[in-house]
Amino acid sequence: MVFSVAWHFLHDRDLAEETAQDVFLSLHTHLAGIESPAHAGFWLRKVAVQRSIDAARKRSRRPQVALEDVAELSVHPAPGDPMLGGMLRRLIATLPEMPRMAMILRYQEDLDPAEIAETMGIPLGTVKSHIQRSLALLRGKLERRGVGER
């Protein structure tokens, strides 16, 4: 879960590995404060989110892309096509950091918006807005290419 959050967010295996290691080293120093396995899971996810965002900010000085400016697709895969998965990952990678993390927590971790809000430390309404806007944007981009018409 920790590595996966970092990998999907950073799209860099080495940086994701380093970030995940940092999270577990941090857990080791905070073990005394961990009350249960469920608390450990919540703690790990929360710190993975924070460290991944920090790592992305440190790594890149590349400008954040506005949600509306996400790249257009150049090929036309169909639902269920493995290429579509790769394409979706690339599209998500170009989202601004907060919507990107909200989408990862929603669809990788299967968290509901309230849990995402708690994990990311942002208002519930903001989480819902990030997810709705991101989905609408992805859907629009895919449908314009004829993807999604079953």
Place this chain on the structure above:
Amino acid sequence: MDWLEQELAQALARKEPAAGFDRRVRARLHRRPRWLAIAATIIVTIGAGEAWRQHQGQLAKEQVMTAMRITGSKLNRVQLQLKGTEQ
């Protein structure tokens, strides 16, 4: 979940780190004390330097005080001699 959300759930399925992740974390964990030792050494060195500077400052202050005491007693003696001369 509609088709897009299903595709997203598949696309963002969990990924595992390369084999040996646990070992690499443990290796870093064991490297930590060395860094702690280095950090402790640096802190002690800085602390010792500060203590040495304070000690030197104290010595200098004592020397100044001694010099002032000597000067004071010499002045007293000169004043007494002057008084004796006047009388």
